[in-house]
Amino acid sequence: MNKEIIRFKNVVKSFGSNLVLDKISFSMFKGELTAIIGKSGIGKSVILKHIIGLLRPDSGEILFEGEPLSCMSEKTKHQLKKKCSYMFQGNALFDSMTVFDNIAIPLTEASRFPLFEIKKKVENIMEKLDLEGIESRYPAQLSGGMQKRVALARALITEPEILLFDEPTTGLDPIRKKEAHRMISDYKDKFGFTGVVVSHEIPDIFEISQRIAMIDNKKIIFEGTPQEITESVHPVIIEFLSK
């Protein structure tokens, strides 16, 4: 088994009186693609937002390579954030910027690379993701699939060690969905990142993931391999997988 990289330990999160996560505990491992599955609106994206630091747990702990996030200095957190990238469900592309600027922004604003090097890196990633020729277009001028690829390019440009995908296939047709899954899997092999994917694309997501965590009723009810989940006799899992 690979080295544990992220661990949720009894994490509780509520928004007002709405309890979303109730003492959830599970782990993600280096170099693996972990899929978080579950019904819509159950708190899958909330888990991802805790990893990237957009949300903080009410109680419990998130550990990065064994070190609690709450005990880290701001500088360490900053360094850690540099290792992570997040691909939003709605892409979160900057609509008043061109595709080139959207992809380049993590480097132009948060790194000290010279401009010519940034240009080279952007061109390189655009070529790898078949995005050539659309540098000067705006996100609104692109198809849904292209927007996804631009968002992926932006997430990959910093060569992250951990990449978080929030429902990367939402709004795509079945063919594009398969393509997106294959793309994530291929790029995971190519770039060697650790991936966490929030998805409800069952069973497609099992083909590209090494680990599955299923959330239901505010708790993690399953943690294991895709094979183990398909063999599970848990009634909620059986019902979820059969639909």
Add this chain to the structure above:
Amino acid sequence: MKRIKNNITAVPFIFLGEKTLKIIKKLGRVVILFAKGLFFGFIPPFQFSKIIDQIYFIGAKSMLLICLVGSFTGMVLGLQGYYTLVKFGAEGMLGTAVALSIIRELGPVLTALMITGRAGSAMAAELGIMRNSEQIDALKTMNIDPVRFLISPKIIASIISFPLLTAVFDVIGILGGFITGSLLLGIDTGTYFSSIELNLVISDISEGLIKSIIFASLVTAICCYYGYYTHKTRAGFGAKGVSQSTTSAVVTSSVFIMAGDYVVTSFLL
């Protein structure tokens, strides 16, 4: 606490206390957002290109509007001032009346109100849409401080643009007064301008410019606050949230401009 809540006479005090705490919390957030934005403006790497973009948007693109409002304000003041002063045989003081009214009061106030309507609402809407479409969260995930990236250039650009636009408003307004007072109603051109030269002192001009800098800070802080915290408005997310935060930004800024004008005038007089 439960006993107090059950006591019917305590209800208005509880309501008042909760409202007051809410307002204080809101004011605290506005001040922190503004202070952070201003602070980042003086910390390298400096964002010159973004500041210039914002000066173009807030300043240069507001020029026509300011010129129009300034000229008509000056023209109305010329007419009204003449009508009043002629009753006392003091129409020769029209230039002073127009210039002092514009430079000390109307210039900074009307300029701030006009920019609030044009650029302030745009700031709130832009930030609100960015908040709703998770663009602000995206910046955070990329280790980019959204206050530095989005708000700081707006604050610096406003502090530069407001006094300059106020100065333009003042000049155009005085010329507007000249058009009605001298060209239409027959006051001697020399009398009009020499009365301004004789009675206007540098502190009148500096008071107007100080006011414009204060209004720039108020307008940017309020408009950026409402946009940035769109998700915390009653309507919350979506188009309604953006529309509510934009309306609140313009209304609150306008009220604060008028209230601020009274406070600043009472201190500077």
